[in-house]
Amino acid sequence: MEPPNAASSNIYSPHRLSTSRPDIRLVVIHPSADSGAPIRCSLRVVCLDNGPQYEALSYRWGDAKITTDIDVEDTVFAVTTNLAAALQQLRQKDKEREMWIDAICINQADKGEKKNQIPLMRAIYSNSTHVVIWLGPQDATSRDAFHFLSKAAEKYSEGRKNGFLRLNQENNSLLASTLGRTGPYFILDKPILPTGLADILKPPEAYHRATVTLLRRDWFRRVWIIQEVAFARSAVxxxxxDSMTWDSFIHAVRLVEMAKAPLYQYRYRNESGVAPQFFLSILTQTRDAITVDKKYFTIRDATRRFAPFESSEPRDKVFALRGLLNHPEAIEIDYDDKTPDQNIFRRAAARAVEEAGDLSLLLDRHDHDHDRPGDAPSWLPDWFVPGSLHRGEAVSAEDCFCASRGDGKDAQVRVVDEDRRLLVSGHVIDQIKRVGRRRPSYADFGREYWSWDSRLPRKDPYGIIVNSCEALSATGWR
Incomplete structure (x- = not known):
C-alpha cells in the first residue's frame, strides 16, 4: 500500500484480524452536528463471509509528510490532510457511518498484516454497498466543473433517446464552427451569439477548462484506484x-468529448500529449471488462495496460494490480525492506513469461532515453519505467510473437537464476536482411498534416490520402 502511518499500533491490539478467515476492520465515523469538531472514529472487526454492510473509500493519500491528527479509539492518529478533509465531509450529523479506509483499517506498520490484507481488496470493494470516490476538497474551479458535468449528464440522457440528433446538428453547424462556439455552448444551452453580460464575463469555455482541471486531479492517476473502481457495485x-454518481460522471465526460469541434481535443492535452480523459477512459474500459464481460487480465496485459498509473512505492505498480489478474496468486506480496523493487519487477515479468509460454513479453522492451536500473536484465519490459508508455512503439496485447515454427508449441521459454536470465529455445527460420520503417500511427499523420493550433489542414484531403498510402506502402503493409 502507501507509506505507513506513523501512529502507534496499540489501537489495533484489541481488534486483531484472523488469518484463517477473511477478517477486515471497519472505521466507524462518529457523528457530529458541528462541522468544525475534531474527527472521532472507532474500529470494528468483521468477517466478509458474514456479509457486513459498509462503504469503501477510494482516494489519494497525498503527501505522507503533511498530516492532521484525528481521534481513533481515543488515541491520537495521524492521517494525511486529504484523508482528513474526506472524513470531515463524510461525517454525518446524527448517525454513525461505517467505512473501509485502507490507511486506518490496515496497520500500515505491520508488513505481515499488509501482506494478508491486500489479497482481500478485490472482495473488500466488490462486497461494499458502494464506493465513495474522493477527488479532494472543493476549489475555485471544481464547482464550475460539476455544474458543467451535471448539465452534460442531463444532455446525455436526453440524447440517447433520439440518437443524439440535436448534438449532431450542433456539431455540423457551419456558423457555430466558424465562430468556434460549439460543445460547451450546446451543453450549457447558451446561444451561439452572446446575449448578455454573463456570457461575456464567464464564457462556456471557462466551464470546460474547469472540467479539464478536475480530470487532471491526482486521484485519476493513482494505480490503486483501478481495482477500487473496477469492483465497485456502485460508486459516487x-x-x-459536490457529488455525482459514477455512471452520470462517465456519461457527462463522454458527451463533453462528443460535443466539440474536431480539433477541440488537442487544445487541452498536457506536455506529454495525453488528453484529459486518458486515465478515465482506461478506468471505464476496465470496469466494463470486469463487471460486464467478466474478464480478468494476464500479468502482461495488466502491467502494460496500467503502466501510466502512479504509486508512491514502486512495487505497488505490481501489487495494486493483483486483484485484476486471472491468477492473482502468481503475484507474491512482499513489503520486506530487504527486498529490492527490482526483484519484485523481475518476479512479475518471470511469472508473465510462464503464464504466456511465449516471448510476447519482449514486445514491451524498447530503447528509451530514460534511465533503467543498472542491474535490470536486458529483457525486462518497460512496464515499470516512468514515462515509457506515452510513446508509439507499444504493441497491442493481441499481437502474436513466436520463436517457433508458428504455433508456439515447440518453443521453450523459462526464467532461471532467480529470475535474472531468460532462456529460450526454438527454431532458426531465416535471417533478417532489412527492417522497414515503423508503421506510421494516426497521431503521426495528425501532427504532419493537421497541427494542434490550426483549424484547417496543411494539405488538401486528396494529398493526405495519397501521402498516407505511400507511407503505408513503404512499410511493406498491404
Whole structure:
C-alpha cells in the first residue's frame, strides 16, 4: 500500500484480524452536528463471509509528510490532510457511518498484516454497498466543473433517446464552427451569439477548462484506484460538497468529448500529449471488462495496460494490480525492506513469461532515453519505467510473437537464476536482411498534416490520402 502511518499500533491490539478467515476492520465515523469538531472514529472487526454492510473509500493519500491528527479509539492518529478533509465531509450529523479506509483499517506498520490484507481488496470493494470516490476538497474551479458535468449528464440522457440528433446538428453547424462556439455552448444551452453580460464575463469555455482541471486531479492517476473502481457495485464521485454518481460522471465526460469541434481535443492535452480523459477512459474500459464481460487480465496485459498509473512505492505498480489478474496468486506480496523493487519487477515479468509460454513479453522492451536500473536484465519490459508508455512503439496485447515454427508449441521459454536470465529455445527460420520503417500511427499523420493550433489542414484531403498510402506502402503493409 502507501507509506505507513506513523501512529502507534496499540489501537489495533484489541481488534486483531484472523488469518484463517477473511477478517477486515471497519472505521466507524462518529457523528457530529458541528462541522468544525475534531474527527472521532472507532474500529470494528468483521468477517466478509458474514456479509457486513459498509462503504469503501477510494482516494489519494497525498503527501505522507503533511498530516492532521484525528481521534481513533481515543488515541491520537495521524492521517494525511486529504484523508482528513474526506472524513470531515463524510461525517454525518446524527448517525454513525461505517467505512473501509485502507490507511486506518490496515496497520500500515505491520508488513505481515499488509501482506494478508491486500489479497482481500478485490472482495473488500466488490462486497461494499458502494464506493465513495474522493477527488479532494472543493476549489475555485471544481464547482464550475460539476455544474458543467451535471448539465452534460442531463444532455446525455436526453440524447440517447433520439440518437443524439440535436448534438449532431450542433456539431455540423457551419456558423457555430466558424465562430468556434460549439460543445460547451450546446451543453450549457447558451446561444451561439452572446446575449448578455454573463456570457461575456464567464464564457462556456471557462466551464470546460474547469472540467479539464478536475480530470487532471491526482486521484485519476493513482494505480490503486483501478481495482477500487473496477469492483465497485456502485460508486459516487465526491469533490468537496459536490457529488455525482459514477455512471452520470462517465456519461457527462463522454458527451463533453462528443460535443466539440474536431480539433477541440488537442487544445487541452498536457506536455506529454495525453488528453484529459486518458486515465478515465482506461478506468471505464476496465470496469466494463470486469463487471460486464467478466474478464480478468494476464500479468502482461495488466502491467502494460496500467503502466501510466502512479504509486508512491514502486512495487505497488505490481501489487495494486493483483486483484485484476486471472491468477492473482502468481503475484507474491512482499513489503520486506530487504527486498529490492527490482526483484519484485523481475518476479512479475518471470511469472508473465510462464503464464504466456511465449516471448510476447519482449514486445514491451524498447530503447528509451530514460534511465533503467543498472542491474535490470536486458529483457525486462518497460512496464515499470516512468514515462515509457506515452510513446508509439507499444504493441497491442493481441499481437502474436513466436520463436517457433508458428504455433508456439515447440518453443521453450523459462526464467532461471532467480529470475535474472531468460532462456529460450526454438527454431532458426531465416535471417533478417532489412527492417522497414515503423508503421506510421494516426497521431503521426495528425501532427504532419493537421497541427494542434490550426483549424484547417496543411494539405488538401486528396494529398493526405495519397501521402498516407505511400507511407503505408513503404512499410511493406498491404
Amino acid at each position: 464521485v465526491l469533490c468537496g460538497r
